[in-house]
Amino acid sequence: MPVHRGNLRRVVNEAWKRARAGAKEGPNKQRQNACRSKKWVNTLADGFCGEYPRKYRDSDRKTPYRVFWKGGEDNKEHFRRHEFLFDLMVCSVSETESLQQHSNRLEFIDRCHWQVESEFNRSDTRELVIDMSKLVLGSAENKLFVAAHRERNRKELRGICGAIASRCDGNVYLAFVAHPDDWTKESGGHGKQAKDPKVYEWLAGDWVSLGNVS
Numbered sequence: 001m002p003v004h005r006g007n008l009r010r011v012v013n014e015a016w017k018r019a020r021a022g023a024k025e026g027p028n029k030q031r032q033n034a035c036r037s038k039k040w041v042n043t044l045a046d047g048f049c050g051e052y053p054r055k056y057r058d059s060d061r062k063t064p065y066r067v068f069w070k071g072g073e074d075n076k077e078h079f080r081r082h083e084f085l086f087d088l089m090v091c092s093v094s095e096t097e098s099l100q101q102h103s104n105r106l107e108f109i110d111r112c113h114w115q116v117e118s119e120f121n122r123s124d125t126r127e128l129v130i131d132m133s134k135l136v137l138g139s140a141e142n143k144l145f146v147a148a149h150r151e152r153n154r155k156e157l158r159g160i161c162g163a164i165a166s167r168c169d170g171n172v173y174l175a176f177v178a179h180p181d182d183w184t185k186e187s188g189g190h191g192k193q194a195k196d197p198k199v200y201e202w203l204a205g206d207w208v209s210l211g212n213v214s
Contacts, residue, residue: 002051003114009199009210011051012175015044016197023183036180037120045069045088048114052090064092078107086134088116112139118146120179125160132164142171148179149195158207165202172202
């Protein structure tokens with residue numbers, strides 16, 4: 001498995017650094033944060049694409065993996081869409097015949113390896129609950145939910161996410177990433193810098209930190 005509990009923290013951390021490095025001021029907070037949220041999903045998807053390449057190195061042979069997200073272009077030919085149900089999804093594919101003459105063989109989803117949802121809303125818990133609930137519906141081996149760091153109610157938020165994680169099949173991970181408001185702060189409110197990501201795994205009924213990146 002190219003992305004797993006041993007390297008997920010690195011993938012998330014590197015995506016956050018790239019997203020933050022490319023952050024720009026917007027004409028207003030709403031537009032700015034929408035662009036930054038989109039940038040985050042794109043850099044995270046790029047990180048997964050780096051671990052699940054479309055082709056083998058030094059070869060024209062394709063890998064069986066496909067990474068789906070709104071900003072991706074690679075899957076339009078076979079699946080007629082960029083995004084597939086989730087903000088980010090990594091799948092293996094297989095092929096079947098087409099009923100149309102002179103048509104290429106058709107790819108279909110064979111197995112889902114990752115399903116990822118990201119929601120930075122800090123003022124409406126319902127939005128987080130709705131988005132994380134999508135992961136209960138999925139069949140992926142691994143599931144990741146991304147939320148914004150909070151100064152208050154962090155323990156309570158982990159409890160809410162834990163209640164949903166306990167209903168999920170597969171391995172479930174929770175990442176806290178700085179809210180887009182804070183990305184360009186070299187020194188945030190009260191002298192605090194924008195926080196680096198924190199990643200947890202749901203194990204034996206509790207969130208366990210995956211630790212720091214060296």
